[in-house]
Amino acid sequence: MKKLNEWIVGLAALVVIMMITWGIFAVGDNMRPGVTPFSQDVYALHNTVMGVVTVIGVLVFTAMFTSIILHRRSRHPNAAKFSHSTKAEIIWTAIPVLILVVIAVPATRVLIDMEDTGDAEMNIKITGYQWLWKYDYLEDDISFYSALDRDSNRARQIGSDLAPQDVDNYLLDVNNPLVVPVDTKIRVLLTADDVIHSWWVPDLGWKRDAIPGMVNEAWTIIEQEGTYRGQCAELCGKDHGFMPIVVEAVSKEDYAEWVATQQGQTTASMGSAAP
Numbered sequence: 001m002k003k004l005n006e007w008i009v010g011l012a013a014l015v016v017i018m019m020i021t022w023g024i025f026a027v028g029d030n031m032r033p034g035v036t037p038f039s040q041d042v043y044a045l046h047n048t049v050m051g052v053v054t055v056i057g058v059l060v061f062t063a064m065f066t067s068i069i070l071h072r073r074s075r076h077p078n079a080a081k082f083s084h085s086t087k088a089e090i091i092w093t094a095i096p097v098l099i100l101v102v103i104a105v106p107a108t109r110v111l112i113d114m115e116d117t118g119d120a121e122m123n124i125k126i127t128g129y130q131w132l133w134k135y136d137y138l139e140d141d142i143s144f145y146s147a148l149d150r151d152s153n154r155a156r157q158i159g160s161d162l163a164p165q166d167v168d169n170y171l172l173d174v175n176n177p178l179v180v181p182v183d184t185k186i187r188v189l190l191t192a193d194d195v196i197h198s199w200w201v202p203d204l205g206w207k208r209d210a211i212p213g214m215v216n217e218a219w220t221i222i223e224q225e226g227t228y229r230g231q232c233a234e235l236c237g238k239d240h241g242f243m244p245i246v247v248e249a250v251s252k253e254d255y256a257e258w259v260a261t262q263q264g265q266t267t268a269s270m271g272s273a274a275p
């Protein structure tokens with residue numbers, strides 16, 4: 001009867017651990033798969049590693065709980081006298097090394113892929129400022145600043161007449177989103193003009209620091225049209241929380257149209273400025 005109780009406790013502990021792990025996945029509190037082939041690679045890699053660590057966790061905790069319960073002092077008042085086992089030590093060194101090597105292979109492949117900015121169809125330079133972003137489309141000769149939208153900025157002020165809950169996408173919208181075409185390899189060059197910022201849109205599967213005096217590279221191919229939101233991810237001063245990122249991924253036709261409108265606007269403003 002006593003032994004049965006112990007097994008029930010051990011089993012219950014195991015079930016709790018497995019339920020917690022399963023719950024994390026089932027509730028959806030997991031990484032998002034994103035909308036680029038690259039973000040999906042990162043997602044798959046994350047899930048694989050999560051699976052490996054779950055199995056390890058279950059095995060380790062099972063061994064720990066059963067040892068605590070089955071070898072407790074009331075049951076075995078005299079401690080065992082053995083000191084070590086070379087065989088066991090070799091096994092518990094070799095198995096983790098093997099697991100690390102198995103994980104390292106796909107991880108390295110994804111890391112190398114992350115750096116491969118070759119064959120890009122267009123280049124966008126992103127510059128971080130306190131506290132907004134500047135986007136330069138190097139081929140299309142378009143350049144603009146992207147800052148927190150006016151309503152969010154009004155609602156965030158102390159004593160504002162506009163309540164945050166009355167603003168759609170509070171603190172997540174910008175005045176000028178970054179418009180990009182889908183299914184196009186885009187190379188992104190990142191830098192900053194004052195302090196270190198970090199450009200992060202979770203759906204793209206990467207985050208890169210924007211550092212003054214340095215140019216960091218990244219790339220993306222967005223496969224689905226849509227609006228993708230992000231944040232500055234490097235504490236950069238008092239308004240760090242107020243420089244969101246919005247990426248508008250549109251079809252290639254819509255992008256061409258947008259470029260034409262933007263360039264038309266620039267020409268018009270230059271024309272009016274001319275004597």
Ligand SMILES: [Cu+2]
Nearest residue numbers: 197198232236
């Ligand atoms: Cu910043």
